[in-house]
Amino acid sequence: xxxxxxxxxxxxxxxxxxxxGVAMLALALGFATDEAxxxxxxxxxxxxxxxxxxxxxxxARARPLDHLRTGSPRISSAPARISALSPHVYPPTSPAxxxxxxxxxxxxxxxxxxxxxxxxVVFLVAPFGLGRCSxxxxxxxxxxxxxxxxxxxxxxxxxxxxxxxxVFVPGYRFxxxxxxxxxxxxVGTTRQWGTTHNENFxxxxxxxxxxxxxxxxxxAVGGTxxxxxxxxxxxxxxxxxxxEQPFDGETQQLCPQTRFLGHDPRSFLSPGPLDLAVSxxxxxxxxxxxxxxxxxxLNGLTAYGYSGDPDTDFGPYFGREVGRLYVRAxxxx
Amino acid sequence: MIGRPLALASLTAxxxxxxxxxxxxxxxxxxxxxxxxxxxxxxxxxxxxxxRRSADSRIELGFQHGYRLMVIGExxxxxxxxxxxxxxxxxxxAVSSAHKPPALARTVTAYVTRxxxxxxxxxxxxxxxxxxxxxxxxSGRTVKEDPGHCRGNSAFKVRRGTFAGRIRFTGxxxxxxxxxxxxxxxxxxxxxxxxxxxxxxxxxPRDRSTGRRRSDSRAGMFVERHTPTTxxxxxxxxxxxxxxxxxxxxESRGTMAVFHYVLALVGGRVLTHDxxxxxxxxxxxxxxxxxxIYSAAPDGTKTWSGSLSVAFPGAPRQPLTxxxxxxxxxxxx
Numbered sequence: 001x002x003x004x005x006x007x008x009x010x011x012x013x014x015x016x017x018x019x020x021g022v023a024m025l026a027l028a029l030g031f032a033t034d035e036a037x038x039x040x041x042x043x044x045x046x047x048x049x050x051x052x053x054x055x056x057x058x059x060a061r062a063r064p065l066d067h068l069r070t071g072s073p074r075i076s077s078a079p080a081r082i083s084a085l086s087p088h089v090y091p092p093t094s095p096a097x098x099x100x101x102x103x104x105x106x107x108x109x110x111x112x113x114x115x116x117x118x119x120x121v122v123f124l125v126a127p128f129g130l131g132r133c134s135x136x137x138x139x140x141x142x143x144x145x146x147x148x149x150x151x152x153x154x155x156x157x158x159x160x161x162x163x164x165x166x167v168f169v170p171g172y173r174f175x176x177x178x179x180x181x182x183x184x185x186x187v188g189t190t191r192q193w194g195t196t197h198n199e200n201f202x203x204x205x206x207x208x209x210x211x212x213x214x215x216x217x218x219x220a221v222g223g224t225x226x227x228x229x230x231x232x233x234x235x236x237x238x239x240x241x242x243x244e245q246p247f248d249g250e251t252q253q254l255c256p257q258t259r260f261l262g263h264d265p266r267s268f269l270s271p272g273p274l275d276l277a278v279s280x281x282x283x284x285x286x287x288x289x290x291x292x293x294x295x296x297x298l299n300g301l302t303a304y305g306y307s308g309d310p311d312t313d314f315g316p317y318f319g320r321e322v323g324r325l326y327v328r329a330x331x332x333x
Numbered sequence: 334m335i336g337r338p339l340a341l342a343s344l345t346a347x348x349x350x351x352x353x354x355x356x357x358x359x360x361x362x363x364x365x366x367x368x369x370x371x372x373x374x375x376x377x378x379x380x381x382x383x384x385r386r387s388a389d390s391r392i393e394l395g396f397q398h399g400y401r402l403m404v405i406g407e408x409x410x411x412x413x414x415x416x417x418x419x420x421x422x423x424x425x426x427a428v429s430s431a432h433k434p435p436a437l438a439r440t441v442t443a444y445v446t447r448x449x450x451x452x453x454x455x456x457x458x459x460x461x462x463x464x465x466x467x468x469x470x471x472s473g474r475t476v477k478e479d480p481g482h483c484r485g486n487s488a489f490k491v492r493r494g495t496f497a498g499r500i501r502f503t504g505x506x507x508x509x510x511x512x513x514x515x516x517x518x519x520x521x522x523x524x525x526x527x528x529x530x531x532x533x534x535x536x537x538p539r540d541r542s543t544g545r546r547r548s549d550s551r552a553g554m555f556v557e558r559h560t561p562t563t564x565x566x567x568x569x570x571x572x573x574x575x576x577x578x579x580x581x582x583x584e585s586r587g588t589m590a591v592f593h594y595v596l597a598l599v600g601g602r603v604l605t606h607d608x609x610x611x612x613x614x615x616x617x618x619x620x621x622x623x624x625x626i627y628s629a630a631p632d633g634t635k636t637w638s639g640s641l642s643v644a645f646p647g648a649p650r651q652p653l654t655x656x657x658x659x660x661x662x663x664x665x666x
């Protein structure tokens with residue numbers, strides 16, 4: 001995952017955080033550009049440049065977002081009205097897979113197959129250089145919505161809105177872009193992540209442009225369904241592109257049929273629904289990786305972990321704020 | 334990411350909120366004798382960097398078996414807190430004293446759950462341990478508070494009064510037990526709050542006088558253990574004259590989380606180590622028991638073993654050593 005979160009993240013927090021913070025500040029001062037924008041519509045010129053910018057060499061150099069912090073974003077659009085307490089399920093556009101139960105990640109042999117092709121890598125330009133996360137194409141009328149972690153859109157706190165040039169590469173494998181590159185033309189996060197960086201709401205979304213071949217994302221790879229407001233006690237398929245040891249970020253990883261283990265105790269200390277823990281070994285780069293239920297319904301994502309417990313993956317509960325974010329994203333023209 | 338804002342309701346709500354309203358400083362203010370690095374880490378561990386911006390309520394339940402008991406409500410969080418505290422003044426006097434201070438420790442256990450908190454009522458369930466359902470009846474005049482780290486006059490409006498209804502709570506193995514229908518308390522609401530973070534704690538005068546030089550007599554030990562729903566951390570730091578220890582244990586129990594912590598100040602040294610930093614022994618006084626033994630092998634393998642444990646309210650023997658703990662020893666910073 002990119003940004004191990006609460007308390008003692010992986011790796012150790014404490015003094016290292018201070019040192020990294022100072023280093024990041026120095027880097028950021030030299031890196032922030034006028035393209036900086038953390039939430040909302042992106043300028044057409046910026047969208048066009050993003051596709052050409054992300055060459056295979058740059059993708060290979062992209063690193064997870066560990067220890068990065070940026071400023072608080074402003075989300076301009078008001079949340080849509082969602083009757084949130086009842087469960088919501090949007091159907092997928094691809095069939096459900098068969099999967100065996102395991103909490104140990106396995107490499108997806110063919111990330112271009114259905115439905116694995118809905119998962120991909122989110123590349124972005126961050127203050128420290130080239131960054132990467134994971135993301136999932138979800139079903140939407142625009143065929144263009146990707147769900148990822150909120151901290152892959154905006155890290156908050158220190159530097160301001162400085163991530164740029166997001167692109168989504170579904171089915172990524174060893175530098176190959178089998179379905180092309182989809183540059184983001186709109187980015188957003190849940191309201192709570194955008195204003196307070198409350199980790200219980202660490203969810204973000206991209207609306208992407210057509211790829212180089214002129215195809216819409218949903219037409220090219222399909223999209224998972226999306227559900228929010230369900231009971232947390234689900235069995236998930238955990239997807240992602242872990243990029244730190246023992247992984248290399250070149251292949252899609254999957255922990256099939258991993259069960260909900262409980263809530264992170266520190267999640268109780270922030271308002272909002274409690275974060276979920278599942279058993280799955282993930283590392284930096286897997287942030288934003290989708291947790292699907294029934295093989296094809298997105299109902300969670302990877303957000304953070306702890307250094308002392310590398311086999312547990314934590315992510316936000318998909319509640320009404322995720323629904324509101326999705327509605328905002330699907331309305332983007 | 335490291336130390337993202339955990340909103341207030343962290344231990345700040347549980348512990349700072351427990352401080353007497355008129356206290357000039359928080360009991361968790363880090364003693365100025367600690368070098369800046371340690372203070373920063375401690376502050377992060379205790380989540381005390383976030384200024385409080387929302388209304389909070391507190392019910393005083395008096396003392397039982399040496400524990401001060403209270404209920405704190407803020408946002409949608411309700412905490413029942415049991416704490417044993419030598420008193421802020423004694424800790425501060427000890428730190429500023431030229432004499433060798435005695436061992437002092439503040440021990441806290443907080444049971445945190447989601448609930449309903451309004452200016453007029455608090456409702457929450459602590460599962461099998463009990464529940465709270467009370468209404469607030471103000472009495473007396475309104476008092477205005479102006480915390481030092483916030484700008485503006487009368488930042489808080491404090492209404493004192495009585496909470497009436499039902500308060501039932503029995504701690505593990507009956508270490509405390511409360512049955513009350515009425516209890517005194519207060520509701521505090523923010524007014525013109527313009528906080529810029531907590532008051533900065535400057536370097537100790539001796540740090541300034543010696544410039545950037547750091548004494549080699551300073552040593553720090555950090556150990557941690559995480560599981561999906563629990564975490565245990567121990568932080569020990571010492572100078573030639575003082576030692577500070579912080580032990581934290583957190584546990585998620587379904588819809589409730591339990592937070593334990595001990596913040597101890599000890600006159601003299603509790604950590605001994607060799608010059609090569611290949612071995613160290615930590616032997617703190619009560620409420621700790623036993624000793625922890627650190628060993629670093631030439632291949633980089635670290636072990637943390639021994640009999641060290643700590644007594645928290647309701648958890649008298651919490652182990653702090655074992656193979657599952659990650660450990661780190663640092664000196665001379």
